[in-house]
Amino acid sequence: MHVTITVNGRQRTEDVEPRLLLAHFLRDVCGLTATNIGCDSTSCGACTVIVDGLTVKSCTVLAVQSEGAQVTTCEGLAAPDGTLHPVQEAFRTEHGLQCGFCTPGMVMASIGVLADNPDPTDREVREGLEGNLCRCTGYHNIVRAVRTAAQAGPSAGRVPQTQEVHS
Amino acid sequence: MIPAPFEYVRASSVEEALAALAEHGEDAKLIAGGHSLLPIMKLRLAVPSVLVDISGIRELSYVRVDGDGADAVVAIGALTRHHELETSDVARAEVGLLPHVAGRVGDPQVRHRGTLGGTVAHCDPASDLPTALLALGGDVVLAGPGGRRTVPVTEFFLGFFETAMDDGEMIVELRVPRLGDAGWGYEKFTRRENDWPIVAAAAVAGRDGGAARVALANMAGTVLRATATEQALAGGASIAEAAALAAEGTSPTSDMHADAEYRSHLARLLTRRALETATTPISVAA
Numbered sequence: 001m002h003v004t005i006t007v008n009g010r011q012r013t014e015d016v017e018p019r020l021l022l023a024h025f026l027r028d029v030c031g032l033t034a035t036n037i038g039c040d041s042t043s044c045g046a047c048t049v050i051v052d053g054l055t056v057k058s059c060t061v062l063a064v065q066s067e068g069a070q071v072t073t074c075e076g077l078a079a080p081d082g083t084l085h086p087v088q089e090a091f092r093t094e095h096g097l098q099c100g101f102c103t104p105g106m107v108m109a110s111i112g113v114l115a116d117n118p119d120p121t122d123r124e125v126r127e128g129l130e131g132n133l134c135r136c137t138g139y140h141n142i143v144r145a146v147r148t149a150a151q152a153g154p155s156a157g158r159v160p161q162t163q164e165v166h167s
Numbered sequence: 168m169i170p171a172p173f174e175y176v177r178a179s180s181v182e183e184a185l186a187a188l189a190e191h192g193e194d195a196k197l198i199a200g201g202h203s204l205l206p207i208m209k210l211r212l213a214v215p216s217v218l219v220d221i222s223g224i225r226e227l228s229y230v231r232v233d234g235d236g237a238d239a240v241v242a243i244g245a246l247t248r249h250h251e252l253e254t255s256d257v258a259r260a261e262v263g264l265l266p267h268v269a270g271r272v273g274d275p276q277v278r279h280r281g282t283l284g285g286t287v288a289h290c291d292p293a294s295d296l297p298t299a300l301l302a303l304g305g306d307v308v309l310a311g312p313g314g315r316r317t318v319p320v321t322e323f324f325l326g327f328f329e330t331a332m333d334d335g336e337m338i339v340e341l342r343v344p345r346l347g348d349a350g351w352g353y354e355k356f357t358r359r360e361n362d363w364p365i366v367a368a369a370a371v372a373g374r375d376g377g378a379a380r381v382a383l384a385n386m387a388g389t390v391l392r393a394t395a396t397e398q399a400l401a402g403g404a405s406i407a408e409a410a411a412l413a414a415e416g417t418s419p420t421s422d423m424h425a426d427a428e429y430r431s432h433l434a435r436l437l438t439r440r441a442l443e444t445a446t447t448p449i450s451v452a453a
Protein backbone atom coordinates (compact mmCIF):
# COMPACT_ATOMS: atom_id res chain seq x y z
CA MET A 1 0.00 0.00 0.00
CA HIS A 2 1.04 3.60 -0.45
CA VAL A 3 2.51 5.54 2.42
CA THR A 4 3.63 9.15 2.51
CA ILE A 5 6.23 10.03 5.12
CA THR A 6 8.37 13.16 5.37
CA VAL A 7 11.89 11.98 6.12
CA ASN A 8 14.43 14.65 7.07
CA GLY A 9 12.27 17.30 5.45
CA ARG A 10 11.75 15.44 2.17
CA GLN A 11 8.31 14.02 1.50
CA ARG A 12 8.37 10.51 0.09
CA THR A 13 5.49 8.44 -1.19
CA GLU A 14 6.32 4.76 -1.53
CA ASP A 15 4.48 1.53 -2.21
CA VAL A 16 5.28 -0.77 0.69
CA GLU A 17 4.09 -3.98 2.28
CA PRO A 18 2.06 -3.30 5.44
CA ARG A 19 4.48 -5.46 7.41
CA LEU A 20 7.48 -3.28 6.53
CA LEU A 21 9.00 -1.86 9.70
CA LEU A 22 9.87 1.83 9.84
CA ALA A 23 13.52 0.90 10.46
CA HIS A 24 13.58 -1.10 7.20
CA PHE A 25 11.73 1.69 5.37
CA LEU A 26 14.44 4.14 6.39
CA ARG A 27 17.34 1.82 5.63
CA ASP A 28 16.17 -0.13 2.59
CA VAL A 29 13.67 2.17 0.88
CA CYS A 30 15.19 5.56 1.72
CA GLY A 31 18.78 4.34 1.81
CA LEU A 32 19.39 6.07 5.13
CA THR A 33 21.58 3.59 6.95
CA ALA A 34 22.52 5.65 10.00
CA THR A 35 19.53 4.09 11.74
CA ASN A 36 20.95 0.78 12.92
CA ILE A 37 19.03 -2.34 13.88
CA GLY A 38 20.65 -3.90 16.91
CA CYS A 39 18.46 -6.13 19.05
CA ASP A 40 15.38 -5.91 16.78
CA SER A 41 13.26 -6.29 19.94
CA THR A 42 12.67 -2.77 21.37
CA SER A 43 15.49 -3.06 23.87
CA CYS A 44 18.73 -1.54 22.59
CA GLY A 45 17.60 1.78 21.09
CA ALA A 46 20.06 1.70 18.15
CA CYS A 47 17.10 2.27 15.79
CA THR A 48 15.84 5.37 17.64
CA VAL A 49 14.50 8.10 15.36
CA ILE A 50 12.29 11.11 16.04
CA VAL A 51 8.69 10.86 14.79
CA ASP A 52 6.61 14.03 15.11
CA GLY A 53 8.90 15.34 17.80
CA LEU A 54 9.10 12.19 19.93
CA THR A 55 11.80 9.54 20.09
CA VAL A 56 10.65 6.08 19.04
CA LYS A 57 12.29 2.73 18.34
CA SER A 58 11.75 2.27 14.62
CA CYS A 59 12.09 -1.53 14.80
CA THR A 60 8.73 -1.62 16.58
CA VAL A 61 6.74 0.75 14.37
CA LEU A 62 5.22 -0.14 11.01
CA ALA A 63 6.04 2.22 8.17
CA VAL A 64 2.32 2.41 7.38
CA GLN A 65 1.70 3.60 10.95
CA SER A 66 3.85 6.64 10.18
CA GLU A 67 1.56 7.90 7.40
CA GLY A 68 1.77 11.69 7.29
CA ALA A 69 4.48 11.82 9.94
CA GLN A 70 7.65 13.89 10.11
CA VAL A 71 10.57 11.53 10.69
CA THR A 72 14.08 12.68 11.51
CA THR A 73 17.07 10.36 11.36
CA CYS A 74 20.68 11.07 12.23
CA GLU A 75 21.27 12.04 8.56
CA GLY A 76 18.80 14.88 9.01
CA LEU A 77 20.59 16.65 11.82
CA ALA A 78 23.53 18.50 10.29
CA ALA A 79 23.05 21.76 8.39
CA PRO A 80 23.37 21.70 4.59
CA ASP A 81 26.83 23.26 4.90
CA GLY A 82 27.92 20.33 7.06
CA THR A 83 27.73 22.12 10.40
CA LEU A 84 26.95 19.42 12.92
CA HIS A 85 23.94 19.51 15.24
CA PRO A 86 25.04 20.51 18.79
CA VAL A 87 24.52 16.95 20.03
CA GLN A 88 26.58 15.50 17.16
CA GLU A 89 29.31 18.05 17.82
CA ALA A 90 29.33 17.24 21.53
CA PHE A 91 29.57 13.48 20.87
CA ARG A 92 32.59 14.29 18.71
CA THR A 93 34.35 16.63 21.13
CA GLU A 94 33.68 14.44 24.19
CA HIS A 95 34.37 11.22 22.28
CA GLY A 96 30.92 9.89 23.15
CA LEU A 97 31.42 6.71 21.15
CA GLN A 98 33.68 3.71 20.86
CA CYS A 99 32.61 1.26 18.15
CA GLY A 100 29.89 3.68 17.00
CA PHE A 101 27.07 1.22 16.45
CA CYS A 102 24.79 2.67 19.14
CA THR A 103 25.75 6.25 18.30
CA PRO A 104 22.98 7.29 15.88
CA GLY A 105 20.35 6.02 18.31
CA MET A 106 22.17 7.62 21.23
CA VAL A 107 22.31 10.96 19.42
CA MET A 108 18.59 10.88 18.60
CA ALA A 109 17.64 9.79 22.13
CA SER A 110 19.89 12.51 23.57
CA ILE A 111 18.05 15.16 21.55
CA GLY A 112 14.84 13.79 23.07
CA VAL A 113 16.32 14.06 26.57
CA LEU A 114 17.35 17.68 25.94
CA ALA A 115 13.96 18.54 24.42
CA ASP A 116 12.30 17.55 27.70
CA ASN A 117 15.02 18.89 29.97
CA PRO A 118 17.40 21.51 28.53
CA ASP A 119 19.89 21.26 31.41
CA PRO A 120 19.86 17.71 32.81
CA THR A 121 22.04 16.35 35.60
CA ASP A 122 24.18 13.27 35.03
CA ARG A 123 21.48 11.16 36.67
CA GLU A 124 18.75 12.67 34.51
CA VAL A 125 20.77 11.96 31.37
CA ARG A 126 21.29 8.37 32.45
CA GLU A 127 17.59 7.93 33.19
CA GLY A 128 16.65 9.61 29.91
CA LEU A 129 18.92 7.26 27.98
CA GLU A 130 17.73 4.12 29.77
CA GLY A 131 16.31 2.80 26.51
CA ASN A 132 19.67 2.88 24.73
CA LEU A 133 22.43 0.34 25.26
CA CYS A 134 26.13 0.79 24.49
CA ARG A 135 27.75 -2.62 24.42
CA CYS A 136 31.18 -0.98 24.60
CA THR A 137 29.89 0.40 27.94
CA GLY A 138 31.06 3.86 26.94
CA TYR A 139 28.43 5.58 29.03
CA HIS A 140 30.63 8.08 30.87
CA ASN A 141 31.58 9.97 27.73
CA ILE A 142 28.05 9.72 26.34
CA VAL A 143 26.67 11.39 29.48
CA ARG A 144 29.42 14.01 29.29
CA ALA A 145 28.55 14.66 25.63
CA VAL A 146 24.86 15.25 26.41
CA ARG A 147 25.76 17.68 29.20
CA THR A 148 28.18 19.46 26.90
CA ALA A 149 25.51 19.70 24.22
CA ALA A 150 23.14 21.26 26.76
CA GLN A 151 25.53 24.21 26.98
CA ALA A 152 24.66 25.06 23.37
CA GLY A 153 21.19 26.08 24.55
CA PRO A 154 17.72 25.12 23.30
CA SER A 155 18.94 24.19 19.81
CA ALA A 156 20.42 21.00 21.29
CA GLY A 157 16.90 19.71 21.92
CA ARG A 158 15.54 20.51 18.48
CA VAL A 159 15.64 18.85 15.09
CA PRO A 160 15.61 20.64 11.73
CA GLN A 161 12.15 20.02 10.29
CA THR A 162 12.29 21.26 6.72
CA GLN A 163 15.66 20.23 5.56
CA GLU A 164 16.59 18.42 2.36
CA VAL A 165 18.38 15.15 2.79
CA HIS A 166 21.98 15.48 1.77
CA SER A 167 24.45 12.72 1.25
CA MET B 168 12.61 -10.31 12.27
CA ILE B 169 9.68 -9.57 10.03
CA PRO B 170 6.00 -10.26 10.77
CA ALA B 171 3.99 -12.61 8.58
CA PRO B 172 2.00 -10.79 5.87
CA PHE B 173 -1.29 -9.19 6.87
CA GLU B 174 -3.89 -6.84 5.50
CA TYR B 175 -3.77 -3.38 7.04
CA VAL B 176 -6.86 -1.25 7.74
CA ARG B 177 -6.54 2.25 9.09
CA ALA B 178 -9.52 3.28 11.25
CA SER B 179 -10.15 6.97 11.81
CA SER B 180 -13.04 6.52 14.27
CA VAL B 181 -14.36 4.01 16.78
CA GLU B 182 -17.18 3.20 14.36
CA GLU B 183 -14.74 2.41 11.55
CA ALA B 184 -12.68 0.21 13.87
CA LEU B 185 -15.74 -1.73 15.04
CA ALA B 186 -16.92 -2.15 11.44
CA ALA B 187 -13.53 -3.55 10.44
CA LEU B 188 -13.56 -5.96 13.39
CA ALA B 189 -17.08 -7.09 12.47
CA GLU B 190 -16.08 -7.60 8.84
CA HIS B 191 -12.93 -9.59 9.50
CA GLY B 192 -13.95 -11.50 12.62
CA GLU B 193 -11.49 -13.25 14.87
CA ASP B 194 -8.64 -13.04 12.34
CA ALA B 195 -8.42 -9.29 12.96
CA LYS B 196 -6.42 -7.64 15.72
CA LEU B 197 -6.44 -4.02 16.83
CA ILE B 198 -3.09 -2.25 16.89
CA ALA B 199 -2.48 1.00 18.78
CA GLY B 200 1.08 1.71 19.94
CA GLY B 201 2.01 -1.79 18.82
CA HIS B 202 4.65 -2.29 21.51
CA SER B 203 3.07 -5.50 22.76
CA LEU B 204 1.63 -6.80 19.50
CA LEU B 205 4.43 -6.10 17.00
CA PRO B 206 7.14 -7.90 19.04
CA ILE B 207 5.05 -11.09 19.20
CA MET B 208 4.14 -10.73 15.52
CA LYS B 209 7.86 -10.47 14.69
CA LEU B 210 8.39 -13.71 16.61
CA ARG B 211 5.37 -15.18 14.73
CA LEU B 212 3.71 -15.96 18.05
CA ALA B 213 0.80 -13.90 16.74
CA VAL B 214 -0.18 -14.14 13.08
CA PRO B 215 -3.28 -11.99 12.57
CA SER B 216 -4.44 -11.80 8.98
CA VAL B 217 -5.82 -8.28 9.41
CA LEU B 218 -4.48 -5.41 11.52
CA VAL B 219 -6.90 -2.61 12.31
CA ASP B 220 -4.82 0.45 13.20
CA ILE B 221 -6.61 2.63 15.75
CA SER B 222 -3.59 4.75 16.67
CA GLY B 223 -4.87 7.62 14.55
CA ILE B 224 -8.09 8.05 16.57
CA ARG B 225 -6.70 10.97 18.50
CA GLU B 226 -10.03 11.85 20.14
CA LEU B 227 -9.46 8.77 22.31
CA SER B 228 -6.41 10.45 23.85
CA TYR B 229 -7.35 12.53 26.90
CA VAL B 230 -7.21 12.69 30.68
CA ARG B 231 -10.03 14.66 32.29
CA VAL B 232 -12.20 14.86 35.37
CA ASP B 233 -15.68 13.68 34.46
CA GLY B 234 -18.70 14.59 36.62
CA ASP B 235 -19.10 16.68 39.74
CA GLY B 236 -18.58 16.27 43.46
CA ALA B 237 -18.35 12.83 45.01
CA ASP B 238 -19.34 11.10 41.77
CA ALA B 239 -16.52 12.63 39.74
CA VAL B 240 -14.01 10.21 38.23
CA VAL B 241 -10.92 10.60 36.11
CA ALA B 242 -11.73 9.55 32.56
CA ILE B 243 -8.77 8.44 30.46
CA GLY B 244 -9.07 7.79 26.75
CA ALA B 245 -7.91 4.32 25.71
CA LEU B 246 -5.34 5.71 23.26
CA THR B 247 -3.64 7.92 25.84
CA ARG B 248 0.04 7.13 25.55
CA HIS B 249 2.09 6.32 28.66
CA HIS B 250 4.09 9.52 28.14
CA GLU B 251 0.89 11.58 28.03
CA LEU B 252 -0.42 9.91 31.20
CA GLU B 253 2.93 10.33 32.94
CA THR B 254 2.96 14.08 32.25
CA SER B 255 -0.77 14.79 32.68
CA ASP B 256 -1.41 17.46 35.34
CA VAL B 257 -4.94 16.11 35.88
CA ALA B 258 -3.67 12.57 36.42
CA ARG B 259 -0.93 13.75 38.78
CA ALA B 260 -3.40 15.75 40.87
CA GLU B 261 -6.20 13.19 41.00
CA VAL B 262 -4.79 9.67 40.58
CA GLY B 263 -1.06 10.09 41.31
CA LEU B 264 -0.38 6.35 41.33
CA LEU B 265 -1.25 6.03 37.66
CA PRO B 266 1.14 8.63 36.14
CA HIS B 267 3.86 7.43 38.51
CA VAL B 268 3.47 3.87 37.25
CA ALA B 269 3.19 5.05 33.63
CA GLY B 270 6.63 6.60 34.08
CA ARG B 271 8.03 3.24 35.23
CA VAL B 272 6.95 1.39 32.06
CA GLY B 273 9.80 0.52 29.70
CA ASP B 274 11.88 3.48 28.59
CA PRO B 275 11.09 6.92 27.10
CA GLN B 276 10.81 5.62 23.53
CA VAL B 277 8.41 2.87 24.63
CA ARG B 278 6.34 5.36 26.64
CA HIS B 279 6.05 7.56 23.56
CA ARG B 280 4.20 4.74 21.75
CA GLY B 281 2.47 2.47 24.26
CA THR B 282 -1.16 3.22 25.18
CA LEU B 283 -3.18 2.61 28.34
CA GLY B 284 -5.94 0.79 26.46
CA GLY B 285 -3.36 -1.34 24.69
CA THR B 286 -1.67 -2.54 27.85
CA VAL B 287 -5.05 -3.24 29.50
CA ALA B 288 -6.29 -5.20 26.46
CA HIS B 289 -3.03 -7.14 26.17
CA CYS B 290 -3.40 -8.27 29.82
CA ASP B 291 0.15 -9.43 30.46
CA PRO B 292 0.43 -10.84 34.00
CA ALA B 293 3.61 -8.79 34.56
CA SER B 294 2.16 -5.51 33.32
CA ASP B 295 2.61 -2.37 35.43
CA LEU B 296 -0.45 -0.29 34.57
CA PRO B 297 -3.10 -3.03 34.94
CA THR B 298 -1.68 -3.63 38.42
CA ALA B 299 -2.09 0.05 39.28
CA LEU B 300 -5.62 0.11 37.87
CA LEU B 301 -6.57 -2.95 39.91
CA ALA B 302 -5.47 -1.17 43.09
CA LEU B 303 -7.26 2.03 42.12
CA GLY B 304 -10.52 0.36 41.08
CA GLY B 305 -12.83 1.84 38.49
CA ASP B 306 -14.20 0.66 35.19
CA VAL B 307 -13.22 -0.31 31.69
CA VAL B 308 -15.55 1.11 29.03
CA LEU B 309 -15.95 -1.13 25.98
CA ALA B 310 -17.49 -0.31 22.62
CA GLY B 311 -18.89 -3.13 20.56
CA PRO B 312 -21.48 -3.98 17.92
CA GLY B 313 -24.24 -3.78 20.54
CA GLY B 314 -23.18 -0.39 21.88
CA ARG B 315 -21.17 0.44 24.96
CA ARG B 316 -20.84 -1.45 28.22
CA THR B 317 -18.84 -1.00 31.40
CA VAL B 318 -16.86 -3.70 33.19
CA PRO B 319 -15.31 -3.15 36.64
CA VAL B 320 -11.52 -3.53 36.49
CA THR B 321 -11.85 -6.16 39.24
CA GLU B 322 -13.77 -8.32 36.74
CA PHE B 323 -11.77 -7.48 33.63
CA PHE B 324 -8.48 -9.38 33.98
CA LEU B 325 -9.58 -13.02 33.82
CA GLY B 326 -6.44 -15.02 33.21
CA PHE B 327 -3.29 -15.45 31.15
CA PHE B 328 -3.68 -12.81 28.39
CA GLU B 329 -7.44 -13.24 28.83
CA THR B 330 -9.86 -10.38 29.52
CA ALA B 331 -13.62 -9.89 29.80
CA MET B 332 -13.57 -8.23 26.36
CA ASP B 333 -15.50 -10.07 23.64
CA ASP B 334 -14.46 -10.49 20.01
CA GLY B 335 -15.49 -7.42 18.10
CA GLU B 336 -15.15 -5.09 21.08
CA MET B 337 -12.56 -2.43 21.82
CA ILE B 338 -11.62 -0.44 24.92
CA VAL B 339 -12.54 3.22 24.56
CA GLU B 340 -12.03 4.59 28.08
CA LEU B 341 -10.80 3.86 31.58
CA ARG B 342 -12.72 5.47 34.46
CA VAL B 343 -10.72 5.74 37.67
CA PRO B 344 -11.97 7.01 41.07
CA ARG B 345 -10.18 10.10 42.32
CA LEU B 346 -7.79 9.33 45.17
CA GLY B 347 -8.81 12.27 47.33
CA ASP B 348 -7.03 11.89 50.66
CA ALA B 349 -5.99 8.29 50.04
CA GLY B 350 -2.30 7.51 49.75
CA TRP B 351 -0.58 5.15 47.37
CA GLY B 352 2.61 3.23 46.84
CA TYR B 353 4.15 1.24 44.00
CA GLU B 354 7.03 -1.16 44.44
CA LYS B 355 8.52 -2.85 41.39
CA PHE B 356 11.38 -5.31 41.51
CA THR B 357 13.48 -5.69 38.38
CA ARG B 358 17.05 -6.62 37.58
CA ARG B 359 17.28 -3.73 35.10
CA GLU B 360 15.33 -0.49 35.45
CA ASN B 361 13.37 -0.72 32.19
CA ASP B 362 12.35 -4.38 32.51
CA TRP B 363 8.97 -5.89 33.26
CA PRO B 364 8.50 -6.42 36.99
CA ILE B 365 9.66 -9.76 38.36
CA VAL B 366 7.06 -8.91 40.98
CA ALA B 367 5.33 -5.59 41.67
CA ALA B 368 2.86 -4.40 44.31
CA ALA B 369 0.53 -1.42 44.09
CA ALA B 370 -1.25 -0.18 47.20
CA VAL B 371 -3.98 2.40 47.76
CA ALA B 372 -5.01 3.14 51.34
CA GLY B 373 -6.46 5.72 53.66
CA ARG B 374 -3.81 7.47 55.72
CA ASP B 375 -4.93 5.42 58.71
CA GLY B 376 -4.49 2.22 56.73
CA GLY B 377 -8.22 1.76 56.31
CA ALA B 378 -9.95 0.52 53.13
CA ALA B 379 -6.66 -0.63 51.68
CA ARG B 380 -6.40 -2.28 48.28
CA VAL B 381 -3.31 -4.11 47.11
CA ALA B 382 -2.67 -5.50 43.63
CA LEU B 383 0.20 -7.73 42.51
CA ALA B 384 1.94 -8.18 39.16
CA ASN B 385 3.46 -11.47 38.02
CA MET B 386 2.18 -13.56 40.92
CA ALA B 387 -0.35 -15.57 38.87
CA GLY B 388 -1.62 -15.97 35.30
CA THR B 389 -2.88 -12.41 35.49
CA VAL B 390 -2.62 -9.40 37.77
CA LEU B 391 -4.60 -9.96 40.96
CA ARG B 392 -5.58 -8.44 44.29
CA ALA B 393 -3.89 -9.55 47.51
CA THR B 394 -7.22 -10.32 49.14
CA ALA B 395 -5.83 -12.02 52.26
CA THR B 396 -3.78 -8.88 52.98
CA GLU B 397 -6.77 -6.62 52.36
CA GLN B 398 -9.02 -8.67 54.65
CA ALA B 399 -6.41 -8.72 57.41
CA LEU B 400 -6.06 -4.95 57.26
CA ALA B 401 -9.83 -4.55 57.34
CA GLY B 402 -9.84 -6.74 60.45
CA GLY B 403 -7.36 -4.52 62.24
CA ALA B 404 -4.07 -6.28 61.48
CA SER B 405 -0.86 -4.23 61.28
CA ILE B 406 0.78 -3.63 57.91
CA ALA B 407 3.52 -6.13 58.78
CA GLU B 408 0.98 -8.79 59.77
CA ALA B 409 -1.18 -8.19 56.71
CA ALA B 410 1.72 -8.04 54.25
CA ALA B 411 2.92 -11.44 55.49
CA LEU B 412 -0.24 -12.86 53.86
CA ALA B 413 0.34 -11.23 50.44
CA ALA B 414 1.29 -14.45 48.65
CA GLU B 415 -1.79 -16.36 49.83
CA GLY B 416 -4.02 -17.34 46.93
CA THR B 417 -1.34 -16.60 44.34
CA SER B 418 0.26 -19.07 41.93
CA PRO B 419 3.60 -17.61 40.84
CA THR B 420 5.72 -19.38 38.25
CA SER B 421 9.40 -20.19 38.37
CA ASP B 422 11.56 -18.93 35.53
CA MET B 423 15.09 -17.70 34.88
CA HIS B 424 14.40 -14.48 36.80
CA ALA B 425 13.08 -15.97 40.04
CA ASP B 426 11.57 -19.14 41.44
CA ALA B 427 8.09 -19.27 42.92
CA GLU B 428 9.33 -19.20 46.50
CA TYR B 429 11.40 -16.08 45.87
CA ARG B 430 8.47 -14.43 44.09
CA SER B 431 6.30 -15.10 47.15
CA HIS B 432 8.97 -13.49 49.32
CA LEU B 433 9.01 -10.48 47.01
CA ALA B 434 5.21 -10.20 47.11
CA ARG B 435 5.27 -10.02 50.91
CA LEU B 436 8.18 -7.57 51.00
CA LEU B 437 6.92 -5.27 48.24
CA THR B 438 3.38 -5.28 49.65
CA ARG B 439 4.69 -4.14 53.02
CA ARG B 440 6.75 -1.37 51.43
CA ALA B 441 3.91 -0.22 49.17
CA LEU B 442 1.49 -0.10 52.11
CA GLU B 443 4.00 1.77 54.25
CA THR B 444 4.43 4.34 51.49
CA ALA B 445 0.66 4.60 50.99
CA THR B 446 0.06 5.29 54.68
CA THR B 447 2.98 7.64 55.21
CA PRO B 448 1.63 11.13 55.95
CA ILE B 449 3.84 12.79 53.34
CA SER B 450 2.71 11.54 49.94
CA VAL B 451 5.22 10.56 47.30
CA ALA B 452 3.06 12.59 44.96
CA ALA B 453 3.47 15.78 46.97
